Amino acid sequence: MITNFANQDKTLAISTGLVVFIMLIFFIVTASFIKEAGIDVIRVYEPIDDRAVLDAIAAADMKVITGFGYNQKGKNDLLSGTYIDYVKRYKDHPAVLLWGIGNEMEGFESGDNPAIWSAVNDVAAMVK
Numbered sequence: 001m002i003t004n005f006a007n008q009d010k011t012l013a014i015s016t017g018l019v020v021f022i023m024l025i026f027f028i029v030t031a032s033f034i035k036e037a038g039i040d041v042i043r044v045y046e047p048i049d050d051r052a053v054l055d056a057i058a059a060a061d062m063k064v065i066t067g068f069g070y071n072q073k074g075k076n077d078l079l080s081g082t083y084i085d086y087v088k089r090y091k092d093h094p095a096v097l098l099w100g101i102g103n104e105m106e107g108f109e110s111g112d113n114p115a116i117w118s119a120v121n122d123v124a125a126m127v128k
Contacts, residue, residue, distance in 0.1 A: 031060040047076045058095040067100035078119045099127045
């Protein structure tokens, strides 16, 4: 998978592996500053699907709140059910503190779609 970062008429393509590597290096370099600030929990809006990054978070004696959106185009989301594989893979990882089910769901489709709230309740029952 390639992630594109557009800068006006120039595009830099970076492979997912490189993005994860950069994220890991950034975390390792900044972890001590984060801890000195008294922060020991990180919330991410998209699951970190790389064990090395989660291992680095755990090694820094920190935890992560992993968020799952309702519709993330089939990538670890509630709508497709792909979050289940992620939960099964990482539920016992020492870096995982809890699952953030949905993200700002009260603003999604005016918050009045019963299918969304049904999915949130189903996910909550599954991951506890």
